[in-house]
Structure formats: structure tokens, C-alpha cells
Amino acid sequence: MTTTPTAFQKSLPTKITMSRIVMVPFIVALMWPDTLWWNVAAAVCFILASITDYYDGYFARKYQAVSSFGKFMDPIADKILVTSILTMLLAHDKIDVWMVIVILARDNFIGGIRSVAAADQIIIDAKPAGKWKTAMQMIAIPIVIIGNMDPYIPYLDKVGYGVLWVSVILSITSGIEYYLGYLKSRKA
Structure with missing residues (x-):
């Protein structure tokens, strides 16, 4: 029932x-x-x-x-x-400006592709790199927010920073995947 x-x-x-x-x-x-x-x-x-x-x-x-x-x-x-918190991390000089530029550019690019795809009545499925990018960001951002915890947890801030760079690389990868997925869907 x-x-x-x-x-x-x-x-x-x-x-x-x-x-x-x-x-x-x-x-x-x-x-x-x-x-x-x-x-x-x-x-x-x-x-x-x-x-x-x-x-x-x-x-x-x-x-x-x-x-x-x-x-x-x-x-x-x-x-x-994510962008609000990245902006604060940038203001506190905990991350590089290039990280924020790439992440914002990718998000705007994907938003544009989704808008064009919707106008063409094309649905583009989420891509694995995009899901991994999000997961890496959700792990890295709180670690970077906390920052250096010496002597409790040495190098915590560096670990978070490194994981955030992995998410930046995945941002680029997923942006390419979305674009190629759109092109493939248009030809179908």
C-alpha cells in the first residue's frame, strides 16, 4: 500500500x-x-x-x-x-587565485552548455569527473577552512590544499567531458 x-x-x-x-x-x-x-x-x-x-x-x-x-x-x-567559501579562503590567502578562476570559469561554462542544451532539448547526464570534483571539493574545503593545526595535526592545511588542486584538475576534465557530451548529443 x-x-x-x-x-x-x-x-x-x-x-x-x-x-x-x-x-x-x-x-x-x-x-x-x-x-x-x-x-x-x-x-x-x-x-x-x-x-x-x-x-x-x-x-x-x-x-x-x-x-x-x-x-x-x-x-x-x-x-x-562553494564559490562563497572559496572567496573567503582567497581573502584569507589560504588558496590560490587560479583555483577560484578555474572553478568559476568551469561552472559558468557548464551553465552555458546546459542552457544551450536545454534550448536544443538535449539532456546531458552528469559525468563521473564532475561527481569526483564535487567530492574532492567537499573534502578539501573544510580542511582548508580549518587550516594549520600544528602541533595537533601537522600539514593538515597542505593536505587540503593538495586535494583542492585535484578538484581543480577534475573541474577542467569534467568541463571537457560536458562539452564533448553536448557535441555528441547534438550529432545524435
Whole structure:
């Protein structure tokens, strides 16, 4: 016996997605002092916000609440979260400007491809490199937020920085994959 989802259940995925955007100013405010324990609090909040990316999709499928708005806003919420935090990390001189340029350029490029594909009524599936890029960012960013924890965990900041560079390389790779996927779909 299947039950019809309630109005709350139907709206839950969108609320979860939007919570990711609402959390951004709080995470940025926690990062502002740039001290160890404020950064740990910011990293924990970032991790919680990142986890919502799984649950909005989970509940959308569970409650048959998949919507065009949700499909559109989910990647936008991700980008608002990641780019805002990367900007703060850049302001605190914890990452290189080239990292942010590549990640932002890739995201804008993919957004453009998705818009053109939608106009051509082409659906481009998510690519493995894009999923790995996101995973690497969600691991690296909280580590970089926390920064140097000598003598507790030496080189933690360097590990996060290295993992973030891996996500930059995957950003380039996934951008190429999306573009080639679009070209292939156009010819089909």
C-alpha cells in the first residue's frame, strides 16, 4: 500500500536545497575571525551544508517530489555555497587565485552548455569527473577552512590544499567531458 506524500513531504527537498543557501552567510561569518576554533565551527557547518546535497535528492525521489525548480536550484545552491567559501579562503590567502578562476570559469561554462542544451532539448547526464570534483571539493574545503593545526595535526592545511588542486584538475576534465557530451548529443 502506497501513501500519498503530504504537502510537507513534497516541499521538503526544496527546503533542504534552500537551507544550503541560507547557511552560507553563517559559514562566512564564522570564517571571518580566521582563528582555529571559529574555523572548526565554520568547517562543521560547511560539512552539514554539503550533506544536504545528498538529502534533497534522496527525499525528492522518496516522496516523488522531483521538480524542475529542484533540478535547477540544486546545482545553483552548490555553486553559491562553494564559490562563497572559496572567496573567503582567497581573502584569507589560504588558496590560490587560479583555483577560484578555474572553478568559476568551469561552472559558468557548464551553465552555458546546459542552457544551450536545454534550448536544443538535449539532456546531458552528469559525468563521473564532475561527481569526483564535487567530492574532492567537499573534502578539501573544510580542511582548508580549518587550516594549520600544528602541533595537533601537522600539514593538515597542505593536505587540503593538495586535494583542492585535484578538484581543480577534475573541474577542467569534467568541463571537457560536458562539452564533448553536448557535441555528441547534438550529432545524435
